[in-house]
Amino acid sequence: MKYRSLFSLTIVLMIIGFSSIAQSNIYSSSKIQLELKKLNFLGNALYLAAHPDDENTRLITWLDNEKLARTAYLSLTRGDGGQNLIGTEKGAAMGLLRTQELIEARKIDGGEQFFSRAVDFGYSKTAKETFEIWEKDKILADAVWVIRKFKPDVIVTRFPPDERAGHGHHTASAMIAIEAFKLAADENAYPEQLKLVDTWQVKRLYWNASNWWNKGIAEEAAGNDKYFVVDAGGYSPLLGESNGEIAAKSRSSHRSQGFGAAMQRGENLEYLYHLEGEKATNDLFDGVHTSWKTIKGGDKIQAQIDAIIANFKPNQPQQSIAGLVKLYNTIKANKNLTPHATQKLADIQDIIKTCSGVFVEAIAEDFSGTENSEVKVSAQLINRNGAAVKATFSNVEGQIELPKNQLIEKDFTIKAPSEISQPYWLTSPYFGVFGVDQQELIGLPESPAAVNLDYQLTFDGTTFTYSTPLLYKWTDRVEGEIYRRFIVTPKATGEFSSNVLLFADEQPKEVSLIIKAHENYTTGKATLTIPKGWETTASQFDYNIAEKGQKQVFKFIVTPPKGGSIGDLSIQLSDGSEMKSEQLIKYNHIEYQTLFDPLVAKVVKVDFKRAGDRIGYIMGSGDEVPNNLKEVGYTVELIEADNLNAVDLSVFDAIIVGIRAYNTTESLKNGNLFLNDYVKNGGNVIVQYNTNRGLVTEDIGPYKFQISRERVTKEEAEVTFIDPKAEVLNFPNKLTKADFDGWVQERGLYFADEWDENFTPILSWNDPDEDALEGGLIVAKYGEGHFVYTGISFFRQLPAAVPGAYRLMSNIIGLGKK
Template sequence: MKKGTFSKLYTLTAAAALVSSLLLPAAPGTAYADRGVVDLWKAIKPLTTIASAMNTGAHPDDEHSSVLAYLSLGKGVNTFSIIANRGEGGQNEIGSELGNALGIIRTRELQEASKITNVHLENLSEKINDPIFDFGFSKSPDETLAKWGEQVAYERLIRKIRTLRPDVVIPAFLNENSTHGHHRAINVITVRAFKDAADPTIFPEQLKEGLSTWQVKKLYLPANEKDYTVSVPVGTYDEIYGASYVQLGEESRFMHKSQGMGRIYDEGPSNSYYKLDQAAVSIKEKESDFFDGIAYSFADLAKEVSGQAGAGGIAAELKKLQKDSDEVIAAYPHFADVAKEVHDMLADVQKTASDVKAAKLSAETKTDLLYRLNVKADQLNKASAEALSLVTKVKPDTGELVAGQTTKVTVSAYNGGHETIANVSLKLNVPKGWQAKALSNASFAQLGYNQTVKTTYEVTVPANAALFAPYAAPSLTADIGYSFAGQAAQVHATPSDAVAVLPAFSLALSPSATVLNTLKPQDPVPVKVTVKNYNPGPAQADITLNVPDGWSVEPKAAPLSFSAKGETKSVAFTVKASATVKPNKYTVTAIATSNGKESRHGAQVIRYPHIGTTYFVQPAELAIQAFDLAVPEGLKVGYVSSGFDNIDQYLQQLGVNVTNLTAKDIESSDLSQYDTIVLGIRAYGFRPELIPSNARLLKYVENGGNLVVQYHKPEDKWKPELAPYPIKIGEPLIQWRVTDENSKVTVLAPDHPLFNTPNKITEADWGNWIQDRSAYNPAQWGKEYIELISNGDPGENEFTGTFLSAKYGKGTYTYSSLVWYREIPALVPGAIRLFVNMVSLHQ
């Protein structure tokens, strides 16, 4: 993309150049501020069609962003993105969060991405530790659905389809061997759902709850330019948005920063291709559009309805709505004129809905019409607020609450347009069991240009309020009602950031996971507990540790006093295991006791500019894995972190002297002072000093050093010649990994020091691994390397390049594709014992 055009995506100039809400990051909830004629167009374009489309995927960032932008922003189609899990099993390119904490980040990124393309987002995964979890790479849809619970996933997908009633459904991926098993699983259940969502014998309990069956009109699969039914012109340049749909789609993809997504595209023609797989309407071999043969406008809907007995009046009203929508578009970009036409159409939609309820239509037709009219009413309410330049806000005094607290929340409405708004009401919505009392008038006769009305509510959180759940709907929202041109409307508002009920005392243990060496069972385990006071004022608490039976802790308790909310203090404990401790897993829990109430949780604050602030509330626990472990005395390791792992911290806990090497260290310091240098996963791609300094690293080995290199992708600037003897990574990457963490491992060089010193590695050490065995295995390597293990997924050829080691000069170079960065934080004993051996070579 040319520099000037890229700038245009961010700062539109002149009249057509008011800053677009699509492109301005702000806080969550109102992440893209409503700005001018561009967002007015975005609000009214959906009024021109009654069609809908759904894209299904497995992970955040799976969505077909360009096509979603084309459908939603370009055509105004009511567009849905249904994503299965939260991406908990992925890597993190912006921080060290993994697992559930990463899932929270990726969910927030997906929410912000969906706002850019004006897409309605839903997830099949409903809560932390949901069955539909990103458990890591899978080669099989059967394995994926077995782990998720096939009926659980399928029931939720059918529920989404029956609730949202899409005309067109498009799974993001094909069910083919070269594709991630999670992607294949979503394809499998989406294709199956085409018929089953319309079958009343499938999940009949949903119908008893009030849902209706729904027959999707068409299902398309991704295709290519040689074999397709529909070509989607995503390269079309939209003058109002000042970008093509590819570029708009990539703006949303840039929000997936933790996955390194988003690319810059030049202007010019481009297309996405889809093949029709199933249809419930008449079809053609080549179609001009997804919606060929499907009612697309109110006029089309009127034609469909007119064929039913007694539906003439309804058909006429639908034709009137077609005229209304045309008049709204014709009034653009004049705000007041658009507002008048929007309110006229809103009145007609409400009248039509009332008449449909009273009409003698089939139940199926009536349900369909009422659903579509309800969608249009919601869209008209949003368009009304945009056309009237009505700015609504929900502002709590604090977004960090505790059970039993009373706080204040202000709901406001500002009129930035030149038309007077009447009958304004400001209503705050709170969860069941909460109390909200308006401290001032919540109704106002009128609201003129450049005026603000506001109401402050006193909100009381119940003593038994549940702690914050990051995937739940916002706890505080507001409905702002008003009227204009004789027609009532309403806008729904949410706070700009998360409002969270947090532990009164948030507890964080350091370390949060550690090893107890059963060769030295009486070595003390130092534990620091950091306590943050979330109470609204001064508070006192006694901090204690709950330890396993037979263990001891000093001190027994530590009193802490806090003078204000937000104050943080720490207390140190020493934990000792019983003399007879056995290899096993143990848990130490921190407890804060105040006025007879206990806090046993910590609140991890997750804050990034592109997603705002949210929280991960979890039990305040220290996980301890006890096992035998020999660590050489005085072992000195230089660690080159890529930012994707924290193995260095665990090595320090084990008693290894670890130095995190800076760019200056790598470029010019005396590397010979380190017994071993370890490169973190993908380090060459994210530490720019490594490639120019690679000769120094190899010289370090040649002079007697021990260099350990963890896995890389080719796109991490990896070249075979970076190793002392060439190592080529296998491609396609999807085929060069072992996803079964329980797969059999055969040791090919049992006498090698890596399996004997200082820890004797046995078959048991390959047990209880998590998520994967290895990723991005080499396909070719120099004959100088010793192949240390053989391993593969069941039924597939085994890899022998997963773990390679070679003498180079006086030293040793080891390249490993084993997923250490997952195993070691999970305290997998065998992985830790083997990693210690690897960094102890020549000791």
């Protein structure tokens, strides 16, 4: 994948990493002062863990804003396998959402963000299993690459390198950190990286221990030199907040995981346990040359920085520009710079621009353009503070004077790149490791902008080159001004009327192909590809769409084969490429994201019978189960939990409660009364999984049961029918063990581990070397009806078109209807 600069059309990839100023471009004078103070500290720290939301935002805030160290978080995965509390995204889309949440978190706490190529494949119970799927050497290479590129003096892991970490990914992340600590300094380790970076020796490696694992940690740490204890609860007068307050805002960026956090004030001790390298005695950066005075000629640099800080005027930050330019040139002329000292040049350049008050943005006429299309751009530049500055654009002759507070606009047209915008880690098929070919891309939090605007600003005779991404902006009547990156799209994208087409018999179904134009006058030929044995009434579709954004609909009939069959519908274009789908990930707390994956619909012919027709569905945190049930013939009506007392529940054959509804829906505190009455009078209530923390009520169902953290993570784990004659295993579909083949990611999660004697467990299964778990599906007869709790991950299996999961769900819905 290629990325281009607006004028020079060159790839810009920063080998030394990002600017140490956080990934945000809005700074007050107090924040400028903080960045000036950071110029005096030549030290880096890297936090390392497994997932988005694993990081300790308080410690990151303390390191970056109090210790003044350049700080970053390396999350080995992007959280693709996690649950979603705010929407229906799963898999790659979930990883993209959580990636953006991490980027937003770093904007708040001041850190930078890195990732490895590891795929979050869901919950793992051992590091052994994790490494089998991750291809350990590749992930270890990525960690070494990030260390060599970012050059931390201190690494802190979130988890211990053993079973106390509680998750195979967690344990693996600590094990990776320990090995990478040693290998980053070894020139024989991953020598291909040394064409781009040098080896790097980290000073020390600590584990961020916690009373989460050890309730007696305070007593254990007292007088124990294996521990280094810091108070991360300090207050920043420049920021007007304590580290705990900033950290809470940062952690609350993880909305998809429901990690809104309360602000903390006052002392907060962090216990750091020594793993590798030299132990710290008085300071976490003991033995690290964090002062300019340790560099030859550094005394002069130190004096200049101190003078700039002392003379800084918050109401006139532009008066510091002359001193900063002089400082920049002094550092640049020094031939004895360490990597950390060299990084300060980029930091000073950013501070100069911020002090100047110069604002530059490049705005596209629309948020998207197709490959190689003409794109109209308006570049706007304003010198808000009146600093002495001139600007140069690559396509404008001479320098441009920038009078105080006068908006300068330059309109021009560019050619869009020749490749569509797709996250760099999602451009090829993958399993446990994302396929990324370009070494320079590995570790980056997101793809470089499709188009960048390069410009130069000259202050006091020194010219600095800056870059800003091409953006699109609009004004929402509620949210105000909103930005998103300009993206390159295919000329046309498509969608099927359903992503899963399940056929319970040989009756044909009508299917729609909806083609959307991404430029005016879009024409082409689309060819339908169907599995062997399936038939269709049309396979060629000539589309002709006049305006960008409009759609054309083609309807055709699909007839399944006589026997069972699973396959894909896809669309080939006349140039031999696959038609792409378009998925917009749109939330107010992140920048909008778009995915262009191959357009595919799963077609499944399965022996499927229904008992019951009308389903009431109480949505929880969000899933696709209602639409999946509609696809197989059920009539599904969404019920608001607030309205349970006003709805005639007796009209439903079953009421299904969506995933995590008892975690997210306060009104279910009182809903149990109405649902129990419905069951007593002959109805079926099916409650899907909830986490055992944060339940709005313990009263779920007519009898007591306890939700645990127990789960079966191996999707191929063998199933045992506890009572093969149980109705739920035999009607209306006769289930066999074959119905549990082809499942995805896991069997289930948050199983019950204790239940009232009125419940009957139905299935038993286990992960390797563990005891069998029976709480994944428990059924209780109550009055004339049935109550069911299930931790089975139907929310994953049904969208993945797993036939046996549909047959099992049908049987659960049909309880009592034999």
